[in-house]
Amino acid sequence: MMPSTPLPKNYQLIRDVVDECGLGCHLTPSEIYAKVRERQPGIGLTTIYRGLERLRELGFVSEIEVPGADAAAYEPAGPHHAHFRCSSCGRIEDVAFVIPANTLDALAREHGVEIKDQRVTFEGRCSRCTASG
Numbered sequence: 001m002m003p004s005t006p007l008p009k010n011y012q013l014i015r016d017v018v019d020e021c022g023l024g025c026h027l028t029p030s031e032i033y034a035k036v037r038e039r040q041p042g043i044g045l046t047t048i049y050r051g052l053e054r055l056r057e058l059g060f061v062s063e064i065e066v067p068g069a070d071a072a073a074y075e076p077a078g079p080h081h082a083h084f085r086c087s088s089c090g091r092i093e094d095v096a097f098v099i100p101a102n103t104l105d106a107l108a109r110e111h112g113v114e115i116k117d118q119r120v121t122f123e124g125r126c127s128r129c130t131a132s133g
């Protein structure tokens, strides 16, 4: 990993699209593909997948895999948070929640494991779906 090496132009475009969407915005690879193609019409979907993988390795974007969602989504790398998925419309929202470090430590000790990451997802109905009955 050499962070000083400039990103290939196509990868930089992918990063720009994710960054411009902002925190709290979760884009699927096909949504990213559509947005990147507006600026770089010749780009292929394979490049999008490779680019996302590379950007994830470099820590520029985070990959979110939410149970029940059709595809992984991507967001700009930022503070840890949990996600909420609406089981009616599939909408994914950020939830300001992290499992406290002392809880993780206690769990790790209890199970004799080393916990390196946490992915918390809540599920239910979003405010829009609740409002529409």
Ligand SMILES: [Zn+2]
Residues within 6 Å of the ligand: 086, 087, 088, 089, 090, 091, 125, 126, 127, 128, 129, 130
């Ligand atoms: Zn909903």
Ligand SMILES: [Zn+2]
Residues within 6 Å of the ligand: 024, 025, 026, 064, 075, 081, 082, 083, 093, 094
């Ligand atoms: Zn998020």
